[in-house]
Amino acid sequence: MSATNFDIAIIGGGVIGLSVARALSGHQLRVAVIDAGHDTPPATDAAAGMLAASFETAGDAGMANALYALGAQSLAAWPDFAATLEDETGLSLDYRDDGILAVAFDERQATALKQSGDQLRRRGGDASFLDGDAARQLEPALSDRVIAALYAPGDAQVDPRKLLIALRAAFRKTAGAFFGARVEQVEGGRSGHRLTLSNGVRLEAKSVVLASGAAATQLVAGLPPAPITPVKGEALAVDRGDHNFRHVIRCPARPALPYLCPKAEGRVIIGATEIPGRRDASVDDASIRKLRAGAADVVPALRHWPEIERWSGLRPATPDGAPILGRDRRGPDDVFLALGHYRNGILLAPACAAALSRDILEGERPGEGPSPLTYLQPFRPERFD
Numbered sequence: 330m331s332a333t334n335f336d337i338a339i340i341g342g343g344v345i346g347l348s349v350a351r352a353l354s355g356h357q358l359r360v361a362v363i364d365a366g367h368d369t370p371p372a373t374d375a376a377a378g379m380l381a382a383s384f385e386t387a388g389d390a391g392m393a394n395a396l397y398a399l400g401a402q403s404l405a406a407w408p409d410f411a412a413t414l415e416d417e418t419g420l421s422l423d424y425r426d427d428g429i430l431a432v433a434f435d436e437r438q439a440t441a442l443k444q445s446g447d448q449l450r451r452r453g454g455d456a457s458f459l460d461g462d463a464a465r466q467l468e469p470a471l472s473d474r475v476i477a478a479l480y481a482p483g484d485a486q487v488d489p490r491k492l493l494i495a496l497r498a499a500f501r502k503t504a505g506a507f508f509g510a511r512v513e514q515v516e517g518g519r520s521g522h523r524l525t526l527s528n529g530v531r532l533e534a535k536s537v538v539l540a541s542g543a544a545a546t547q548l549v550a551g552l553p554p555a556p557i558t559p560v561k562g563e564a565l566a567v568d569r570g571d572h573n574f575r576h577v578i579r580c581p582a583r584p585a586l587p588y589l590c591p592k593a594e595g596r597v598i599i600g601a602t603e604i605p606g607r608r609d610a611s612v613d614d615a616s617i618r619k620l621r622a623g624a625a626d627v628v629p630a631l632r633h634w635p636e637i638e639r640w641s642g643l644r645p646a647t648p649d650g651a652p653i654l655g656r657d658r659r660g661p662d663d664v665f666l667a668l669g670h671y672r673n674g675i676l677l678a679p680a681c682a683a684a685l686s687r688d689i690l691e692g693e694r695p696g697e698g699p700s701p702l703t704y705l706q707p708f709r710p711e712r713f714d
């Protein structure tokens with residue numbers, strides 16, 4: 330079979346691959362997205378959709394600060410990202426900017442929340458520390474046992490499945506080519522890269538973007554394997570009927586207690602376990618019972634809400650918890666990595682896609698020294714050497 334030519338082939342059609350495709354649209358490029366579907370349980374369909382920039386990066390280490398800055402930048406990009414995608418496709422993403430509440434049940438947890446709020450404000454973020462009554466005034470569904478909360482009014486949420494549907498629809502509108510197959514191999518060719526697909530199709534592309542999530546990444550000849558490990562997450566959804574419940578609620582940190590995300594059509598997502606190293610899609614009964622019991626401690630009415638669905642997905646994790654972005658200078662030219670978004674791929678998609686697309690369109694060329702896009706630097710693939 331003869332090969333079809335593209336300017337850019339993106340391997341992986343999750344939120345990251347499709348957001349990169351979106352950021353590249355409008356540049357008269359022939360873009361292909363190749364996606365293997367559910368061979369490896371993808372992360373995007375499984376996500377809760379919190380855009381929780383204020384809560385996901387504890388500590389003052391360099392990488393935590395860089396990741397916070399990337400998250401804050403992406404959170405700021407979300408309203409426009411959501412509005413233009415909804416306008417273009419006529420589809421709702423269920424984007425909500427009601428803020429996120431983290432709650433405490435005892436003084437120790439309350440002190441930890443207060444400290445997180447102080448750190449957030451030092452970084453330029455916005456959060457208010459509330460006592461239990463003030464928290465319940467904001468979110469009446471909360472239990473009487475909640476004694477304090479940290480409220481981040483700027484954090485938001487979106488429905489990841491609706492997002493994926495809209496991103497696919499927008500990609501189709503750009504006349505991009507979508508291939509439902511697994512990329513088996515990428516080799517250097519005379520005019521770029523040659524991709525062999527599981528259905529026997531061959532593609533050629535000048536540039537390749539690797540956005541394959543938690544799946545193994547040793548696809549590209551000559552590219553060192555990226556240090557990605559899957560961290561399985563199980564979650565469930567219940568139906569709250571017409572019960573009034575608006576805010577995303579996060580429970581105290583380890584051992585992991587759940588978060589609750591109220592969505593449209595009465596769904597409430599309750600997530601999620603963290604099981605490193607597992608690649609299967611099974612969902613454990615005991616884990617679901619535990620998540621549900623923990624959630625009912627925070628929102629007691631939930632005891633009466635029927636379960637409507639349970640699922641799992643694989644988060645793509647890196648050794649330092651931050652994504653891997655840009656061209657790996659140890660590998661072939663024009664192969665770009667957009668991997669390892671771990672717990673925050675939905676939040677980070679707009680900023681990462683914008684940065685990566687600029688790197689592809691304007692970034693360093695071999696022999697021309699470091700990329701001018703300095704804000705990608707902390708996330709460069711070579712940092713694990």
Ligand SMILES: Cc1cc2nc3c(=O)[nH]c(=O)nc-3n(C[C@H](O)[C@H](O)[C@H](O)COP(=O)(O)OP(=O)(O)OC[C@H]3O[C@@H](n4cnc5c(N)ncnc54)[C@H](O)[C@@H]3O)c2cc1C
Binds near residue numbers: 511670
């Ligand atoms: C339970 C759970 C809850 C989460 N909650 C949140 C949240 O609230 N907020 C947030 O920001 N993030 C959340 N995340 C994390 C987020 O879902 C991920 O960071 C994000 O979806 C990663 O997107 P991705 O496109 O890199 O990967 P994926 O969505 O996994 O997409 C990768 C795609 O690449 C395809 N692929 C792989 N290998 C190949 C190949 N060789 N050829 C072709 N295709 C290939 C796969 O089939 C897959 O479709 C959560 C994740 C889980 C599991």
